[in-house]
Amino acid sequence: MSWLEDELTEQPHALARLIERQQGTARRVAELLARDDVKYVLIASRGSSSNAARYAQYLLGRAHRVPVMFATPSLYTIYEQPPRLDGAAVIGISQSGASPDVASVLAEARRQKRPTIAITNNILSPLARTADEVLVLEAGDEKAVAATKTYMNSIGAVALVFAAADGPVAESELAQMPEILERQIALSRESAPLLDEYSDAIGATIVGRGVNYGTAFEVALKIRELSGLVVEAYSPADLMHGPIAAIQPRWPVVLVAPSGPARPSVEDVVLPLRERGARLLAVSDVGAVLRRAQTRLPLVPHVPEWLSPLTAVIPGQLTALRLARLRGLDIDAPVGLRKVTLTR
Amino acid sequence: MSWLEDELTEQPHALARLIERQQGTARRVAELLARDDVKYVLIASRGSSSNAARYAQYLLGRAHRVPVMFATPSLYTIYEQPPRLDGAAVIGISQSGASPDVASVLAEARRQKRPTIAITNNILSPLARTADEVLVLEAGDEKAVAATKTYMNSIGAVALVFAAADGPVAESELAQMPEILERQIALSRESAPLLDEYSDAIGATIVGRGVNYGTAFEVALKIRELSGLVVEAYSPADLMHGPIAAIQPRWPVVLVAPSGPARPSVEDVVLPLRERGARLLAVSDVGAVLRRAQTRLPLVPHVPEWLSPLTAVIPGQLTALRLARLRGLDIDAPVGLRKVTLTR
Numbered sequence: 001m002s003w004l005e006d007e008l009t010e011q012p013h014a015l016a017r018l019i020e021r022q023q024g025t026a027r028r029v030a031e032l033l034a035r036d037d038v039k040y041v042l043i044a045s046r047g048s049s050s051n052a053a054r055y056a057q058y059l060l061g062r063a064h065r066v067p068v069m070f071a072t073p074s075l076y077t078i079y080e081q082p083p084r085l086d087g088a089a090v091i092g093i094s095q096s097g098a099s100p101d102v103a104s105v106l107a108e109a110r111r112q113k114r115p116t117i118a119i120t121n122n123i124l125s126p127l128a129r130t131a132d133e134v135l136v137l138e139a140g141d142e143k144a145v146a147a148t149k150t151y152m153n154s155i156g157a158v159a160l161v162f163a164a165a166d167g168p169v170a171e172s173e174l175a176q177m178p179e180i181l182e183r184q185i186a187l188s189r190e191s192a193p194l195l196d197e198y199s200d201a202i203g204a205t206i207v208g209r210g211v212n213y214g215t216a217f218e219v220a221l222k223i224r225e226l227s228g229l230v231v232e233a234y235s236p237a238d239l240m241h242g243p244i245a246a247i248q249p250r251w252p253v254v255l256v257a258p259s260g261p262a263r264p265s266v267e268d269v270v271l272p273l274r275e276r277g278a279r280l281l282a283v284s285d286v287g288a289v290l291r292r293a294q295t296r297l298p299l300v301p302h303v304p305e306w307l308s309p310l311t312a313v314i315p316g317q318l319t320a321l322r323l324a325r326l327r328g329l330d331i332d333a334p335v336g337l338r339k340v341t342l343t344r
Numbered sequence: 345m346s347w348l349e350d351e352l353t354e355q356p357h358a359l360a361r362l363i364e365r366q367q368g369t370a371r372r373v374a375e376l377l378a379r380d381d382v383k384y385v386l387i388a389s390r391g392s393s394s395n396a397a398r399y400a401q402y403l404l405g406r407a408h409r410v411p412v413m414f415a416t417p418s419l420y421t422i423y424e425q426p427p428r429l430d431g432a433a434v435i436g437i438s439q440s441g442a443s444p445d446v447a448s449v450l451a452e453a454r455r456q457k458r459p460t461i462a463i464t465n466n467i468l469s470p471l472a473r474t475a476d477e478v479l480v481l482e483a484g485d486e487k488a489v490a491a492t493k494t495y496m497n498s499i500g501a502v503a504l505v506f507a508a509a510d511g512p513v514a515e516s517e518l519a520q521m522p523e524i525l526e527r528q529i530a531l532s533r534e535s536a537p538l539l540d541e542y543s544d545a546i547g548a549t550i551v552g553r554g555v556n557y558g559t560a561f562e563v564a565l566k567i568r569e570l571s572g573l574v575v576e577a578y579s580p581a582d583l584m585h586g587p588i589a590a591i592q593p594r595w596p597v598v599l600v601a602p603s604g605p606a607r608p609s610v611e612d613v614v615l616p617l618r619e620r621g622a623r624l625l626a627v628s629d630v631g632a633v634l635r636r637a638q639t640r641l642p643l644v645p646h647v648p649e650w651l652s653p654l655t656a657v658i659p660g661q662l663t664a665l666r667l668a669r670l671r672g673l674d675i676d677a678p679v680g681l682r683k684v685t686l687t688r
Contacts, residue, residue: 039383039431042411047585061419067386067427069413073581074554075405078605083411087383087431101581146586202546203574203590210418224590230547231590232576237417237445237687241391242490245678246547246568246575261422265688272680334589336616343581344609 002331004144004226008317009185014149015156015310016178018138022160023171025135030164032089032115032133033064039087044071044105046343048147048221049093052119052154054214055309056091059158062306063165073101077344082108091117095137095150096340097125106130119157121150135161144332145339146225148317151218152181155309162306173304180311184300188315194295195322198279203230204252205278206316207239207269210262215309219254219316225334226324236269244269249277254319255293256312257284260305267292283315346675348488348570352661353529358493359500359654360522362482366504367515369479374508376433376459376477377408383431388415388449390687392491392565393437396463396498398558399653400435403502406650407509417445421688426452435461439481439494440684441469450474463501465494479505488676489683490569492661495562496525499653506650517648524655528644532659538639539666542623547574548596550660551583551613554606559653563598563660569678570668580613588613593621598663599637600656601628604649611636627659 033041041060043053050070057068071090076082077100090109094102097120106116107130118131121139128134137153156177163170198204204223208216216233223231234243247253253273257266263286270292273280282293285303290296297315299308324331377385385404387397394414401412415434420426421444434453438446441464450460451474462475465483472478481497500521507514542548548567552560560577567575578587591597597617601610607630614636617624626637629647634640641659643652668675 046581057416058419061416061427062423062425065425065427067413067415067429067432069411071411072401072405074606074609075402078554078609079406081406081409083405083409085411088411210422221586225586228589228592230574230576232574237390240687241685242565242569242681245572245681248572262418265418265422276680336620337586337589341585343584
C-alpha cells in the first residue's frame with residue numbers, strides 16, 4: 001500500500017473527526033460571516049485548497065447570499081498595492097498554512113481590522129497565527145504529496161460552516177457523509193478497472209459546474225499530479241466559449257454530473273463532444289447520465305446536491321491512482337513536487 | 345488573406361478609434377467606480393472577455409484599491425440564489441452582449457439598484473440595454489470567430505478606465521499605444537517563422553502573472569481555438585502547486601514576462617521547467633529573459649508595464665495563426681465554434 005491509498009481510505013474517519021471536533025468553530029465562523037458589516041467574502045488559497053475555495057464560492061454564496069470571491073495575491077505581494085477591504089471577511093485555505101502569498105492576504109486583512117478565518121491542518125502555521133478564527137482540518141498527518149484527506153476535510157470544513165448557517169437539517173445531512181464516503185470508496189474501487197482502457201490517453205478534460213466546479217478542478221489536479229497527464233477542467237459554459245476547439249477524437253472527457261440543478265448544464269456539452277468524437281466518462285448517480293457515457297463511474301444515490309462534491313471527488317481520486325499505477329509511477333512522491341510549496 | 349489576419353492587422357486603428365471616441369464614457373465609468381459606496385467590483389464575462397476581465401482584476405484593483413472579482417453566473421441562473429450586492433459595482437464584458445448568463449448578472453445588479461457598466465461591441469445588445477453606462481468597444485465588425493480586435497479593445501477599454509482614474513500621464517502613455525502596436529505587429533511577424541519548429545507539438549502551457557495573467561489565458565485560448573492544440577494557462581505560483589507534474593520533456597512552455605514587478609515571479613519557473621526538459625519560449629522586452637529561452641518572441645521595449653498586455657498578446661495571436669496554418673486549418677471558422685455563444 002502507498003501512503004496515498006491509506007490516506008484516501010482514511011477519508012471517512014478524517015471527515016467524522018472534523019465534524020465531531022470543529023462544529024463549535026464552524027458556528028463561530030458562520031456567525032462571523034453573517035455580520036452586518038460583511039458585504040463579501042474573499043478567499044486566498046493555492047493548489048487543492050483553491051478547489052475547496054471554488055466549492056466555498058458556491059456554497060457560502062448560497063448560505064450567506066453574499067459574493068464569495070478569490071483574492072489576487074500578487075496585488076499584496078508583488079505589486080504591494082493591496083486593496084481596501086471594507087466590507088470583507090477574509091478566509092485563507094491552506095493545508096500547510098505555510099505559503100507566504102496566502103498568509104500575506106490574511107495579514108493585510110488583519111492590518112485593516114477585517115475579520116479573518118484560517119482553514120488549515122496546521123494550528124501552529126503562519127496562516128493560523130494570523131487569523132481570528134482557526135478551523136482546524138483534523139485530517140491528521142498527510143504524508144503523500146498529493147492531497148486526499150486534507151482536500152476532503154477542506155471541503156468538509158466548508159460544508160460544516162454552511163450547515164452551521166443553514167440549520168439542523170443540513171447538519172444531520174452532513175453527519176451521514178462519513179458512512180456514505182465508505183460506500184462511495186467501495187463503489188468506486190469496483191469501477192476503477194474500467195479506467196484501464198484509457199492507458200493510451202495523453203490527457204483529459206473534466207467538466208463540472210456549480211458546487212461541483214471545484215470537483216472538476218480537483219479531479220484534474222489529482223490526475224495531473226499522480227499520472228503526469230495533461231488534464232484540465234472547465235465549466236460547461238466556459239468550455240463552449242472556445243476551448244472545446246481542442247477536443248480531438250478519442251480525447252477523454254469526464255462529466256461530473258450528480259443529480260441537481262447543475263446537471264442539465266453539464267449535459268449541454270454531451271452532443272458537441274460526441275460530434276468531436278470524444279470518449280465520455282460520467283460521474284453521476286443518475287442512470288440517464290451514466291448511460292450517455294462510454295465509461296460509467298457511479299455515485300452513491302440520494303446524497304443532497306450540496307454534499308455531492310464529497311462523494312464525486314472519490315472516483316476521480318481512484319482514477320488518478322489507477323492511471324498512475326498503469327504508468328508505473330511513484331504514487332506518494334510524484335517527480336518534482338513537494339508537499340509544501342512556497343510561492344510569492 | 346483571412347478575416348482573422350485583416351482584423352489582427354486592424355488592431356492599432358481599432359484601438360485608436362476606441363481611445364478617441366470613448367474617453368468621456370471611460371471618465372464617467374471611473375467616477376462611478378470611485379463612488380464611496382463602491383466597496384468592490386464584480387465582473388461577469390465568458391471566453392476572451394474573461395481574459396480582459398483578468399486584466400481588469402489587476403488594473404482596476406490598483407487604480408481604485410478595491411477588490412475586483414468574478415461573478416459566478418450559475419448562482420444567478422441555475423441556482424436562482426443571487427447574492428446581495430450591497431457595495432458592488434457590476435461590469436459585464438461581452439463583445440456580442442448576447443450571452444444570457446452575463447446579462448443576467450447585470451440584470452440582477454440593476455434590480456438591486458447597484459451601478460452597472462457594459463463593455464461591449466454591440467450597443468443594441470441585451471447587455472448594453474441593461475447597463476447604466478455602456479463603454480462601446482468601437483472595434484467595428486469582427487467576422488472571424490476567434491476574437492482579436494474585440495479582445496484588444498476590451499483590454500483597451502479597461503486601460504482607458506484606468507487612465508481616466510490615474511490621470512494625464514497614464515492617458516498620454518495609452519495614447520502612444522496604437523503606434524506601438526503597429527511596431528509590435530511588424531516585429532512579431534518577423535519572429536513567427538520560429539514557431540515552425542513546434543509543428544509536432546500537441547499542446548502547450550502559457551505562464552503569466554499580474555497584469556499579464558489574462559494575457560497568458562488569451563494566448564492559450566487563441567492557440568486552442570485556431571489550431572485545436574491543448575493549450576492551458578497558469579500563473580507561475582499556481583503551476584508550482586501541482587500542475588507542473590504534467591510538463592513532459594519537449595512540452596512547449598511560453599513565458600509571458602515583460603519587464604516589471606511580475607517578471608521575477610515568472611522567471612521562478614525557468615529552472616523547474618528546464619529540469620523537466622520543457623522547451624521554453626519567452627515573450628519579453630528583456631534581453632536576459634529572452635536569452636533563457638530556446639525561442640525568443642521579442643516585445644517592443646519601453647512600454648509601461650500596465651500597458652504591456654496590449655503588446656504581449658500580439659506574438660500570441662501570430663503564433664496561433666502560424667500554428668493553424670501549419671496544420672492547414674480554416675483560420676476564420678474553426679470546426680464547431682460559433683461567433684456568438686449562448687450559455688446559461
